[in-house]
Amino acid sequence: MNTLFQHNLTQHLALFNRLADLDDSVMAAARLVTASLRHGGKLMVCGNGGSAADSQHIAAEFTGRFIEDRKPLAAMALSTDTSALTCIGNDYSFAEVFSRQVAGLGRAGDCLIGISTSGNSGNIIRAVEVARAAGITTIGLLGRDGGKLAALCDHAIVVPDRVTARIQEAHILIGHTICGAVEQQLGLAPLPEDFA
Numbered sequence: 342m343n344t345l346f347q348h349n350l351t352q353h354l355a356l357f358n359r360l361a362d363l364d365d366s367v368m369a370a371a372r373l374v375t376a377s378l379r380h381g382g383k384l385m386v387c388g389n390g391g392s393a394a395d396s397q398h399i400a401a402e403f404t405g406r407f408i409e410d411r412k413p414l415a416a417m418a419l420s421t422d423t424s425a426l427t428c429i430g431n432d433y434s435f436a437e438v439f440s441r442q443v444a445g446l447g448r449a450g451d452c453l454i455g456i457s458t459s460g461n462s463g464n465i466i467r468a469v470e471v472a473r474a475a476g477i478t479t480i481g482l483l484g485r486d487g488g489k490l491a492a493l494c495d496h497a498i499v500v501p502d503r504v505t506a507r508i509q510e511a512h513i514l515i516g517h518t519i520c521g522a523v524e525q526q527l528g529l530a531p532l533p534e535d536f537a
């Protein structure tokens with residue numbers, strides 16, 4: 342009988358074997374982030390639950406460091422300011438917790454990555470709507486069939502699975518890849534000859 346770990350690992354490997362199909366989509370997302378940063382914009386990242394953790398993980402790779410020492414890059418998670426989250430959630434609604442931060446902090450030419458395994462979280466949808474109206478490039482890091490966000494975002498990366506945890510495992514691989522690709526595109530990391 343399979344242990345739970347063997348079961349999860351089998352699911353994970355089956356999904357990761359299909360992720361090569363997302364190559365063009367992931368690299369296109371990296372180019373959008375690079376374009377923002379190159380022109381003085383910043384990257385904002387938001388998500389709920391495990392995806393809130395992924396948001397701050399990804400943002401920290403940009404402001405801190407990813408692999409090699411290099412200059413800090415402008416990025417922030419919108420899930421980390423508990424005062425903003427509780428004030429906006431309490432005084433307005435939970436659906437506005439990210440969108441009001443986007444409206445206050447975002448500028449045309451910035452980039453927003455909204456992470457949602459269902460593609461249907463209302464506060465991510467609102468954040469994307471407000472961002473697009475402000476001239477901010479929107480990228481959806483999504484799962485399942487992409488949900489409502491797939492059509493709302495300028496660019497959607499949809500991890501083709503139905504299990505939230507497996508989708509999140511793929512999201513962090515994609516987040517790391519976007520960070521590494523942005524570093525390469527900005528000339529901040531060595532470009533191995535077989536990488537594009």
Ligand SMILES: O=C(CO)[C@@H](O)[C@H](O)[C@H](O)[C@H](O)COP(=O)(O)O
Nearest residue numbers: 389390391392457458459462505506
């Ligand atoms: O981490 C997990 C499950 O692995 C949960 O915390 C999960 O992120 C939460 O249920 C989220 O609220 C799900 O939202 P979403 O991915 O559908 O936008």
Ligand SMILES: [Zn+2]
Nearest residue numbers: 390391506509
């Ligand atoms: Zn989780």
